[in-house]
Amino acid sequence: MxxxxxxxxxxxxxxxxxxxxxxxxxxxxxxxxxxxxxxxxxxxxxxxxxxxxxxxxxxxxxxxxxxxxxxxxxxxxxxxxxxxxxxxxxxxxxxxxxxxxxxxxxxxxxxxxxxxxxxxxxxxxxxxxxxxxxxxxxxxxxxxxxxxxxxxxxxxxxxxxxxxxxxxxxxxxxxxxxxxxxxxxxxxxxxxxxxxxxxxxxxxxxxxxxxxxxxxxxxxxxxxxxxxFIERLQSPLQLKERFFDFSSYSISKLKAKANAECNTQKISSLQAVSALLWRCITRARRAPPDTETTCKLAISNRHRLNPPLPDDYFGNPVQLVRGTATVAELMDHGLGWAALRLHEAVRNHDDTTVRKWVCSWSKSPSIMKMSGVFDPNSVSIGSSPRFDMYGCEFGLGKAVATRSGCANKADGKITMFPGKDGGGSMGVEVCLLPEYMMAMEYDEEFISALNGEIKVEA
Missing domain, CATH: 3.30.559.10 (Chloramphenicol acetyltransferase-like domain)
Structure with missing residues (x-):
């Protein structure tokens, strides 16, 4: 329309x-x-x-x-x-x-x-x-x-x-x-x-x-x-955005597959979904096998600091962590391998790592350029399905949907939301160039995961 x-x-x-x-x-x-x-x-x-x-x-x-x-x-x-x-x-x-x-x-x-x-x-x-x-x-x-x-x-x-x-x-x-x-x-x-x-x-x-x-x-x-230091980026006019709903069943299957492939139970639902998107978007882009690709996750430092910040701390104590691989590595290994890379990136982002960054930055302060965040071979994931968005009712009952605006959008930007049906379901908003979006929507791994048809090896 x-x-x-x-x-x-x-x-x-x-x-x-x-x-x-x-x-x-x-x-x-x-x-x-x-x-x-x-x-x-x-x-x-x-x-x-x-x-x-x-x-x-x-x-x-x-x-x-x-x-x-x-x-x-x-x-x-x-x-x-x-x-x-x-x-x-x-x-x-x-x-x-x-x-x-x-x-x-x-x-x-x-x-x-x-x-x-x-x-x-x-x-x-x-x-x-x-x-x-x-x-x-x-x-x-x-x-x-x-x-x-x-x-x-x-x-x-x-x-x-x-x-x-x-x-x-x-x-x-x-x-x-x-x-x-x-x-x-x-x-x-x-x-x-x-x-x-x-x-x-x-x-x-x-x-x-x-x-x-x-x-x-x-x-x-x-x-x-x-x-x-000011830099103003404009989203590509041809950028396509789609909203996908992952049921709690499809996510549980995806998480089980990622953990089974690595013989572990450490990989979270969010890490499994992020790994899936990283793989499918990279496949859709058809970059040369030796190209380096990165999946960036925005995570809060609240509970990574020691002592941790209180739950009600108001501010923006957020940083990006990265999982990195070549296109060949990401495609030749399975979902679990990619998810484990992201799990390790999150696990390694501890109090020591955070304070080391603060010390280094404070000696030579600089403002991040967003053009460096949204590079052509990266996937950048923000927001969280853990936020209680649907608990905000404003006298109208439970919301029927969540959406985001045009801010901070680029090829490879993914925004996570809690699923409207609860129970661990997720809403995923994906921004890609048109040819990449079309390829991902026909990607067999993506379609199978979205429909809960992924096979988990015993």
């Missing part, structure tokens, strides 16, 4: 409902090496698709939006930095700059109301994911733009028979764990306000920023102007 036009009806800015103590609101929040390195990445864009209440049940979009705004304002009292902006302080000796989060001097979080003449079924049955791209604000913004753009923008798009709530959040300020914790708190606050139970939420939902040992000092970046 032709992409419909999304009409913006209104937009406003939302600030915390209660004034904060100067001890909090006036204090700059200094960023860690894990966060600063992502300054040129795009905002993260994730959202939920809901069905509207049935026609025989009263529903007012005006009242619903008002409740969302009030709940958002109350939630921001507990997550006040999201209503702030980034700021830069220039230093003369040596010439450098300090980029930090300023909780004040901002109009707040942006809230957009939009409409579009499509149905929930249109979104669910469309073979092209980009139908959902216009359900998000701040397309193509990079994290450094948080100096002048809101750190969080929410777009509520009214469909003919549904509601899409999409969040675009500065990826320096929050990773997926933090974003979905905020969304859960907002959803919980929405239900609380509806029930007239005040504006409190459990302490597990409140913003927490714990100092990370070795990362608790102010970092001077060796730049005198942002043009020295």
């Amino acid at each position: 032709a992409h419909p036009i999304v009409t913006r009806v209104s937009e406003c800015f939302i600030k915390p409902s209660h004034h904060l103590s100067p001890a909090y609101s006036n204090q700059p929040i200094h960023l860690t090496p894990f966060e600063l390195v992502f300054l040129t990445a795009n905002y993260s864009q994730k959202g939920l698709l809901f069905a509207k209440p049935p026609p025989n049940q009263y529903f007012s979009i005006a009242e619903y939006l008002d409740c969302l705004r009030r709940a958002l304002s109350a939630t921001l009292t507990h997550f006040y930095p999201l209503a702030g902006r980034l700021a830069t302080r220039k230093e003369a000796n040596p010439p450098s700059c300090v980029i930090y989060l300023d909780p004040e001097n901002s109009p707040g979080v942006k809230f957009v109301h939009a409409t579009v003449n499509v149905t929930v079924s249109d979104v669910l049955t469309s073979s092209d994911v980009p139908l959902a791209h216009s359900f998000f604000d701040l397309n193509n913004a990079i994290n450094h733009d948080g100096h002048t753009l809101p750190l969080l923008s929410v777009q509520v798009t009214e469909l003919v028979d549904g509601i899409f709530i999409g969040g675009s959040i500065n990826h320096v300020v929050a990773d997926g764990t933090s974003f979905w914790r905020f969304m859960a708190a907002w959803s919980e606050m929405f239900r609380s306000n509806i029930g007239k139970n005040g504006d409190s939420i459990p302490s597990s939902r409140v913003y927490t920023r714990t100092a990370i040992e070795g990362c608790d000092h102010i970092i001077n970046l060796p730049y005198t102007h942002h043009d020295q």
Whole structure:
């Protein structure tokens, strides 16, 4: 179907409902090496698709939006930095700059109301994911733009028979764990306000920023102007995106096959699925056998540090780990071999490895260029099927689907979601050039895995 036009009806800015103590609101929040390195990445864009209440049940979009705004304002009292902006302080000796989060001097979080003449079924049955791209604000913004753009923008798009709530959040300020914790708190606050139970939420939902040992000092970046490190990438116009649903049964078979091939039980479901995609995409690309190919996984350092960060740590303590092989190695060995490479890359990313990277980076700080992340022979996997996305209901019951925006998309980018049916199922969003997508959709290994027809050798 032709992409419909999304009409913006209104937009406003939302600030915390209660004034904060100067001890909090006036204090700059200094960023860690894990966060600063992502300054040129795009905002993260994730959202939920809901069905509207049935026609025989009263529903007012005006009242619903008002409740969302009030709940958002109350939630921001507990997550006040999201209503702030980034700021830069220039230093003369040596010439450098300090980029930090300023909780004040901002109009707040942006809230957009939009409409579009499509149905929930249109979104669910469309073979092209980009139908959902216009359900998000701040397309193509990079994290450094948080100096002048809101750190969080929410777009509520009214469909003919549904509601899409999409969040675009500065990826320096929050990773997926933090974003979905905020969304859960907002959803919980929405239900609380509806029930007239005040504006409190459990302490597990409140913003927490714990100092990370070795990362608790102010970092001077060796730049005198942002043009020295800013890079803006545009996704290829011909990029194809597809959303695939892996049932819990198909994933259990895939995991069993990977572990059986390696005579182990160490390989996780996520590692097995990642290895499958790495193999199938590499096969579709038909690169020469001696070409090096890499599978990159975004993983959280929360529980890899010693001592570990608390579960409610709010920030972006994420890094990439890599499994590497030649095309010949990846094709000549089985699924288990590839999955074990990824398992070992994750296992080896421990406290020692993380702190060694922090020490090295701190001696010579630099900003990562996304063109180096999305190289032609790599697969890059982000987000997680472990996030409780479907637990965020906003008074509309369980979402019928999750989707992402156009941010950080390139050939070989994969985004993981929990499956809509639960029980260990997964949703997988794949971005590839058209010829590669066509080849993968006809790949026998991929089709067999998707349908749960993979044979597990005893």
